[in-house]
Amino acid sequence: MRIGVWGGGALGLLWAARLAALYSETVLVTRTRKQADAVRSEGIRVIGLDGKARRMPVQAVESDRVTASFDVIMLMVKQRDFTSAFYQALSVCAQDGVIVCWQNGVGHDAVVKKTRHTQPVYGAVTTEGAWREDMTTVRHTGAGQTWIGPLLGKQEDHPALLRSLIAQVDHRWCPVVLEADIQPRIWKKLMINSVINPLTALLEVENGELFRLPDARALIRAALEEGVAVVRAMGYRWEADDVFHEVAEVCEKTATNRSSMYQDLMRGHMTEVDWINGGIVKEGKARGIQTPIHETLMRLVHAKEAINRR
Structure with missing residues (x-):
């Protein structure tokens, strides 16, 4: 499964490392070339809740150089950057792919409503805490749970690839629940x-x-x-x-x-x-x-x- 984690902030680094451990084709998409180069060279260092540091090799590319087609895109940019990032993500998301939006607050659903797209778009909510110490290091500061569900409207049936990914993450890393209504x-x-x-x-x-x-x-x-x-x-x-x-x-x-x-x-x-x-x-x-x-x-x-x- 080809996964793009879009955004090199705290949660982006944490989830890119987690997903890379499960899916070797995971790519972290960063805003700057400097961060992409650092991740390609050093990998991502995750400091767990136990205080132990683990380094995970992860592929990385800056957003203006993305050419791959992703099956799942975890869109983890800030709200202020959402509109441009969403359009970019759509352009490199497979026709049968899924985009999962992790933004805080509200307003990104209005952007999605105005956009022509065939791929299902989901929203994610998490209570986990993380702190980015530098471009390649993230400290996991709080355990929590994550919920993922269709961003626009209710839906009981979910794409098989998303169900598979969530099952893997839930088993290996942290509790994740698929919801019919995420609002x-x-x-x-x-x-x-x-x-x-x-x-x-x-x-x-x-x-x-x-x-x-x-x-x-x-x-x-x-x-x-x-x-x-x-x-x-x-x-x-x-x-x-x-x-x-x-x-x-x-x-x-x-x-x-x-x-x-x-x-x-x-x-x-x-x-x-x-x-x-x-x-x-x-x-x-x-x-x-x-x-x-x-x-x-x-x-x-x-x-x-x-x-x-x-």
């Missing part, structure tokens, strides 16, 4: 990210620190109440207390993880806040629901982005 998972992950990501980024703390700060806990609960009001208007019958407990559990399981938004700000990059908190704000406006806390978090993150660009 509830996407929105639940967005709800969790909407408090963990901006607060860890603004406070510059690891995930586990949030629930040791009383004021942060209070802000998490208030923001979740806002978000739950929005998703209940969308038809999801969730309770703020339940989601609060899920956030606490994720923070505990990924206590040493630095959220992707925190990592972006550390590196001086633009964040995905417009697709996370901004997704809640946009949906709230469409339904006449005020979301001042999420708007404030979004503005504060943008302010910190501006400071980092100076």
